Amino acid sequence: QVQLVESGGGLVQAGGSLRLSCAASGRTFSAYTMAWFRQAPGKEREFVAGISWSRVRTPYADSVKGRFTISRDNAKNTVYLQVNSLEPEDTAVYYCAARRAAAVVTSLDEYDYWGQGTQVTVSS
Numbered sequence: 001q002v003q004l005v006e007s008g009g010g011l012v013q014a015g016g017s018l019r020l021s022c023a024a025s026g027r028t029f030s031a032y033t034m035a036w037f038r039q040a041p042g043k044e045r046e047f048v049a050g051i052s053w054s055r056v057r058t059p060y061a062d063s064v065k066g067r068f069t070i071s072r073d074n075a076k077n078t079v080y081l082q083v084n085s086l087e088p089e090d091t092a093v094y095y096c097a098a099r100r101a102a103a104v105v106t107s108l109d110e111y112d113y114w115g116q117g118t119q120v121t122v123s124s
Helices: none
Strands: 004-007 010-013 018-024 034-040 046-051 067-073 078-083 092-099 118-123
Touching: 004 092, 018 034, 018 092, 018 118, 034 067, 034 078, 046 067, 046 078
Parallel strands: 010 118
Antiparallel strands: 004 018, 018 078, 034 046, 034 092, 067 078, 092 118
């Protein structure tokens, strides 16, 4: 069992930055593939970025490439999402997810554990 707690969201102006964090419980955090998803009002939840346990694979959604960076610190049981050059279209609840499998996948159905989410609001 893994529990995930996100933090770091907030209200920011367009062009600003935030650092989202996801703290995980459990001693086997390093064995999990981690990912960030987001859900905007009235839209489906979508994949943003993922990171393998070894940090070798870090795929991103096309809409955030070059602006967002995912990373993880296995010693701290934490995964991060640095979000830069924010746009109003990035406004959403951002969710952390974990799956006990090696592959980084974009389908939310493949993830076993989810956090409660953290709100990111970008004003124009």
